[in-house]
């Protein structure tokens with residue numbers, strides 16, 4: 001009776017949160033079997049959903065999945081039951097750009113699973129993919145037969161079948177889940193999700209926070225104009241995403257001034273990502289191995305998240321503003337088309353471009369004054385393509401893509417309110433401004449006779465040097 005009441009109130013919540021419920025699982029599962037399965041919940045919206053406040057089981061402060069959502073559960077004789085459906089999905093990666101991916105319950109990544117230390121958890125996994133799959137619960141302590149490596153710990157889940165995983169969430173922390181069957185294909189197609197195990201009682205190394213965000217780093221190789229990732233790509237991906245969204249499609253992380261903020265970042269790409277926060281210093285307070293001892297914590301503004309790792313950072317958001325938060329690899333804050341373009345800075349194309357455009361209409365010279373032009377000009381791009389560098393900010397183009405967002409700190413944001421407050425209104429006199437006075441020559445230059453590099457040392461005019469970045473095997 002209690003469970004029925006809770007299910008109803010949870011439906012109410014999802015109605016509020018805009019989550020479409022009620023779809024039925026694979027036809028291959030019989031009606032009788034279905035009666036015993038928790039009804040799977042599906043999500044179609046790419047937006048950040050409100051945190052799922054627990055109304056059964058032990059209480060906790062829920063996380064917010066950036067441009068994602070949390071999977072509801074049902075209690076069944078003291079066991080927390082979840083239902084994941086592995087299936088093809090259409091993911092809007094940015095406005096105007098949709099990708100045909102594989103995921104769980106209507107989305108890639110799959111929904112975040114939240115439990116409490118000591119919970120007995122039962123997860124039904126229905127396979128609606130065109131090939132077999134499995135789920136590995138990255139970082140968890142569990143019986144070997146529940147670890148999800150197909151062939152090693154279990155037979156793969158055949159197409160159309162439902163398997164059951166059951167274990168006790170033994171240690172608190174942040175974990176990930178992903179297939180361990182045809183892994184390269186299935187992860188390249190977007191199959192992954194987050195798992196949070198909250199501590200049962202106050203933990204000496206796990207602080208209470210006001211806002212707790214989670215997202216996965218993932219990467220795709222989708223040709224401009226195409227919809228489906230190239231699954232044989234090993235390193236040379238062209239879309240660097242957070243929860244399968246790319247800037248400007250990634251929501252800002254909205255916090256209230258003086259909030260204690262935790263951000264958990266998991267990396268299921270094939271390269272490392274130095275994640276960098278502007279305007280604040282943070283501590284790395286935990287990894288997928290568990291909480292970091294206090295004696296090992298130091299202040300950082302960038303932390304590297306290596307392949308297959310999770311890093312949990314915490315900081316006091318005590319500076320108001322719109323603070324950039326991004327991967328520090330500059331090619332990871334660009335979208336497709338950024339590759340294989342030679343550096344043309346300083347090369348004057350006037351005349352040449354005109355001649356070529358007589359032969360090729362729409363021909364455009366890229367980057368002769370840097371790449372910023374690319375963000376401003378309305379360059380013709382194929383349908384279903386995200387611009388390479390974009391994002392309209394309050395002062396012009398942000399010239400970013402990929403793994404970029406902002407932490408927006410506001411003093412008048414209400415507790416628990418994640419709505420985008422718009423652009424920060426800078427107090428008068430606090431924005432970098434143009435110098436309009438005289439520009440005298442520095443006196444040091446004059447004392448040294450003008451140029452610091454005497455002209456006789458300049459390279460002879462007829463020597464031409466062409467430097468290209470090495471391409472090929474050493475990518476990313």
Ligand SMILES: [Cu+2]
Pocket residue numbers: 240272273274327328329332403
């Ligand atoms: Cu990166």
